[in-house]
Amino acid sequence: MALEGEMVLKWEREQARLRESVKEEDTEDWQRSPDFSGLERVGGVDLSFIKGNDINACAHLVVLTYPHMKLLYEDCKMVTLNAPYVAGFLGFREAPPLLQALEKLKNEQPNLMPQVLFVDGNGLFHYREFGLACHLGVLSDLPCVGVAKNLLHVEGVLRSEEHHSQALRSSQSSTKPVYVSVGHRITLDTAVKLTHTCCLYRVPEPIRQADIRSREYLRCHVLTSDMG
C-alpha cells in the first residue's frame, strides 16, 4: 500500500473533484413545505466496531417513518474496511460499505428508499468542505444531513460555523450540542429544522437507531476475537 502521505494527497484530489457535485440547495418539494409534508421516510447510517479491531465493523442502515420515527426497514452487515481512519477523510473509510447497503435497499425494496439520510459525521463543515455526509450524498445522490457529536477543529471554525454548520441543542435535557451541516441536496436551514423534528434525544433518531442496533448486533452475533 502507498504511504499515508501519498494516499492523503490522492484523497485530497478526489475530495476536491467530488466537492463540485455537492448541491447546497433544497431540491425536494417536501423541503419547501413548512411542515415537511410529503416526507415519509428518513434514513440513518452508522458503523460500530469491536474493541481492539478497527478493520471489521457492523454497517447499519435504518429507515424510519416521518414524523413518527417508527422502524420501516433495517439492514445490518459485517464488513471489512479497507482504509484507516484519518481525520478529514472519514468518507474513504466508511462510505463504501454504507453505499453498498443503500444499493441493496434500492434493489430489494426500492419503495422503502429514504427521502433523506442522516449521517454520523460532518458534511460541508470540514477542512475541504467535503465530510462523510457530502461523500455519501454525492455518490448516492440522496439528500443528506451531517450530524457530528464532536467538534471538528477546522481552520477558521467560527467562520465555517456561520456559513454551513450550526451547533444545535437538539433536546431539552442535553447540554452538549450536536453539529449539523449540509451533506447534499439540502440547505443548512432545512437541515437544522429537519434535525430538530427528528430528535427524541440528543442524536437524531435515525442515527441513534442505527447506532443502537449495530451495537446490539455485535453483542449477539460476534464472539470476542480471543474466543475464536
Next chain:
DNA sequence: GCGACAG
C-alpha cells in the same frame, strides 16, 4: 515544539 483532530 506539542497537542488537538468527525468516526
Next chain:
DNA sequence: ATCTTGTCGC
C-alpha cells in the same frame, strides 16, 4: 469508534 456500572438527578 472502543475500554465501562452504577448512580445521582429531573
